[in-house]
Amino acid sequence: MFLAVKIRKVFQYLGSTLPGLQAHQAIRLADANDDGAIDMSEISDLLRYAYNLGHVVR
Template identity: 45%
Template sequence: MGFRDLIPKSLDSKTECKEQLKKIFKKYDSNHDNCLSKEELKRAFDELGALFPGFRARRGLYHADANNDGQIDMGELDNLLDYAYKHGFTGN
């Protein structure tokens, strides 16, 4: 029995989904400034299959942009991942 066997499947699955989401969001940091602009978020949510990616980008900013600078920095990324996962985005 390994360590991964001790982790409940639902927790393991949630962690994997968030890791996939993180990869997708980071891929859309097109100017490599370690921040995601509203436009970069819109493109990421479009890839994730959002029906209204602009809406999801705005709501993601609202929920995750703790310092209100209009973009998601890497310190705020976990908040964005929580938002995306909560709304059914899995990265799969």
């Protein structure tokens, strides 16, 4: 599971100017079971959100 703090750090690493906001939005959009975390079955929605923001992992 990926918790909000870890997701915020990922967005920060990717160069986001608003990593906390983007992490919150990512969880809101991807967390299908509303447990406050992203599990492996929800990860594709999180990645799609980050990609749509223009973030690319190399």
